[in-house]
Amino acid sequence: MTKTNVILLFGGNSTEHEISILSARNIARAIDSQLFNIIPIGIDQHGTWYLKTQTELDSEKHVLPNDHIISLSPGAHEHKIIRQKTQKSIGRVDVAFPIVHGTNGEDGSLQGLLKILDIPCVGPGVIGSALCIDKEVAKRLLNEAQIPNAPFLSYLKSERNQIKFEFALEKLGMPMYVKPPNLGSSVGISKVTTKHEFEAAIDLAFRYDQKVLIEQNISGREIECAIIGNHDISASKVGEVITMTENHSFYSYEAKYLDAQGSKTRIPADINSDVQKNIQNIAIKTYKTLCCKGMARVDVFVSPDNKIWVNEVNTLPGFTNISMYPKLWEASGIPYTELITKLIHLALEQASIERMNDTQLK
Ligand SMILES: Nc1ncnc2c1ncn2[C@@H]1O[C@H](COP(=O)(O)OP(=O)(O)O)[C@@H](O)[C@H]1O
Numbered sequence: 001m002t003k004t005n006v007i008l009l010f011g012g013n014s015t016e017h018e019i020s021i022l023s024a025r026n027i028a029r030a031i032d033s034q035l036f037n038i039i040p041i042g043i044d045q046h047g048t049w050y051l052k053t054q055t056e057l058d059s060e061k062h063v064l065p066n067d068h069i070i071s072l073s074p075g076a077h078e079h080k081i082i083r084q085k086t087q088k089s090i091g092r093v094d095v096a097f098p099i100v101h102g103t104n105g106e107d108g109s110l111q112g113l114l115k116i117l118d119i120p121c122v123g124p125g126v127i128g129s130a131l132c133i134d135k136e137v138a139k140r141l142l143n144e145a146q147i148p149n150a151p152f153l154s155y156l157k158s159e160r161n162q163i164k165f166e167f168a169l170e171k172l173g174m175p176m177y178v179k180p181p182n183l184g185s186s187v188g189i190s191k192v193t194t195k196h197e198f199e200a201a202i203d204l205a206f207r208y209d210q211k212v213l214i215e216q217n218i219s220g221r222e223i224e225c226a227i228i229g230n231h232d233i234s235a236s237k238v239g240e241v242i243t244m245t246e247n248h249s250f251y252s253y254e255a256k257y258l259d260a261q262g263s264k265t266r267i268p269a270d271i272n273s274d275v276q277k278n279i280q281n282i283a284i285k286t287y288k289t290l291c292c293k294g295m296a297r298v299d300v301f302v303s304p305d306n307k308i309w310v311n312e313v314n315t316l317p318g319f320t321n322i323s324m325y326p327k328l329w330e331a332s333g334i335p336y337t338e339l340i341t342k343l344i345h346l347a348l349e350q351a352s353i354e355r356m357n358d359t360q361l362k
């Protein structure tokens with residue numbers, strides 16, 4: 001049987017560069033080698049693509065330069081990906097598993113590039129990725145679908161002088177969350193309680209983004225639900241993120257990555273089964289509303305009265321040993337290796353549907 005050739009794309013220029021490498025290493029280790037060949041491609045922090053060996057993937061903390069810079073060839077059938085130096089093709093590529101978080105990886109750009117190359121891609125395509133990366137656009141669509149999410153205000157950078165603390169306070173109450181809507185890893189996010197903190201938080205958010213999102217605080221548990229599927233969509237059992245509130249006022253960058261004791265996860269969450277069912281239904285509705293395909297992790301807040309508020313959707317969640325997405329599926333009866341096989345098959349299924357549509361248009 002011919003094996004499916006999978007390019008595993010990792011690294012990239014986000015704050016999650018190292019996490020991405022850990023995820024890629026795990027995927028390469030766990031993938032079913034009877035079915036798939038892995039071709040590792042590392043993207044360094046400047047955006048250059050390198051063909052990597054398994055040893056490089058296993059040993060490098062950051063994607064380091066080597067002699068095998070890659071060029072891409074849109075429109076080519078067999079030789080889409082070539083080594084720049086020798087102009088030789090790396091061989092047939094059947095599917096891509098991009099595990100590149102944040103800007104250029106998770107926002108639709110990489111998905112668009114792969115689409116132009118006619119390479120099927122694990123996870124949501126251009127539209128789903130782009131809608132989920134922009135929390136403000138996502139929230140407007142959630143509102144239209146009547147999916148509860150934190151009330152908010154948003155402003156463009158050019159509207160800086162229209163942002164008034166008193167107005168935001170009256171609309172949203174205290175505390176408020178101020179965010180750059182297109183980022184992840186809690187970078188640039190502040191929880192504010194005073195006018196002084198509010199102004200500083202707005203300026204900080206504008207250092208990272210052209211827009212700012214100001215949200216009402218939702219007090220409650222932070223619950224995450226893993227979703228899989230293209231048209232036949234399933235939700236996993238839910239998990240919980242518990243932040244050590246003695247040291248961190250929310251699930252901040254420090255609590256996520258710097259402080260080993262900053263937070264912990266509980267998988268599955270200790271939660272009433274009706275509430276879990278409700279979260280799963282809302283997560284699937286959210287996934288559909290935001291045009292997701294393949295997979296996503298939907299993060300919600302559950303307030304003490306068991307009301308569910310969608311916080312955000314991650315379209316390329318982590319795949320490290322301790323990452324929530326694969327752990328939730330494991331807890332729901334799908335082991336890691338089988339999960340990877342399913343995700344790749346979904347990518348191939350989705351691409352064949354899209355190719356069929358494309359040929360009908362010709
Ligand atoms: N409206 C909100 N109410 C309560 N907590 C919030 C709110 N928005 C964000 N947070 C806290 O900030 C963390 C990071 O915010 P989030 O929007 O998930 O950004 P990121 O994409 O960087 O993970 C959340 O996990 C939560 O702890």
Ligand SMILES: [Mg+2]
Nearest residue numbers: 185186299312
């Ligand atoms: Mg988050």
